[in-house]
Amino acid sequence: MSAGSLLRALVRRPVLALALAIIAGVFACALLAPLLAPYAPDDQIFDGLSLDGAPLPPSAQFLLGTDTLGRDLLSRLIYGARTSLLIGLVANGTAVMIGLAVGVIAGYFSGLLGGVLMRFTDLMTAFPALLLAIVLAALLKPSLWIVAMVIAMVNWVQVARIGYTETRSLSERDFILAERAMGAGNLRILARHILPHLVPTAIVWGTLGIATTVLLEATLSFLGIGVQPPQPSWGNIVFESQSYFQSAPWLVFFPGLAILATALSFNLIGDALRDLIDPTQRGRD
Structure with missing residues (x-):
């Protein structure tokens, strides 16, 4: 199925069309943040706080209100989309490549x-991903790229197991045996027959994994060991504002909604792609 056919199949379903629109909006915010944001993400606006120093609620001037330092929340969310999406793409892309390899x-x-590699994969699977990510992030100096690499190091195992199963199945097919009988080398078989069959798997898991990566990045940032302020990410915006949940709930609600909508959209698109690319997997978990 071509890319155009996949897109048309997705757009025909209202829920998936909405998910695509949300993802497109997140990408637009990430790419066009300087043009879309009303203020710089770290600008402490003079009138961004009330007389008693409290953050301002949503208004005509500040559409999503301001935070505890008088910074425009909408601007920080727009720039935070760049951080969260960049980590999602880099970390998950790296995880898919490592897992497939x-x-x-x-x-x-x-x-x-093969036995050594899969036993190592089993060992990594035995560790809780979040706990392992917390340990690695705590040991290393947190930064955007370190967080991306930490997430990639704990998210590759599922892709590896799927890649192993599919490769074992393909290696026993008649056309592979025929290639070997004709003298084809391992590199030729891998490049021309094995890897092309794994492209749909990479696309599906590349899409599904972004949702997991965005959530994991938000969790690490919320715990204070992810992307460090003043660089905004949706997770550290919630972390900075958690003590104001009752007095200024918009500081937690809007970034939480951004995380939820983005993760749910990628999950919906990933599930739909899995059904469209390989209908035999429909309904299997």
């Missing part, structure tokens, strides 16, 4: 090498 090598060559 491990799975393909283990599945194709099997033997001692």
Whole structure:
């Protein structure tokens, strides 16, 4: 199925069309943040606080209100989309590449090498991903790229197991055996026959994994070991404002809504792509 056919199939469903619109909006905010944001994300606006120093609620001047330092919340959310989406794409893209590399090598060559790689994958699976990410983030100096690499290091295992299973199945097909009988080398078989069959898997897991990555980044930032202020991310915006939840709920509600909408949209699109690309997997979890 071509990219155009996939897009048309997604747009025909109202819920998926809304999810695509949300994702497009997040990408627009990330790419055009300087043009869309009313203020710079770190500008402490003189009239952004009330007389008693409290943040201002949503108004005509500040559409989503201001935070505890008098900064425009809408501007910080727009710039935060850039941070959260960049980490989501980089971390998940890296995780998919690592997972596929491990799975393909283990599945194709099997033997001692495959056994060692898959036992290591099983070992990584045994650790709770969030706990492992917290430990790694705490040991390393938190920054945008460190957080992305930490998330990639804990998210590759599921892709590796799927890549291993599919590669093992493909390696036993008749056309692969015929290629070997004709003298084709391992690199030729991997490049021309194994990897192209794994592209749909990479697309589906690349989409589904972004939702998990965005949530994990938000969790790490909320715990204070993710992206560090003053660089805005949706997670650290919630972290900075958690003590004002009762007096200024918009400071937590709007970034929380952005995280929820983005993660849900990527999940919906990923599930739909899985059904469209491989209908035999429909309904399987």
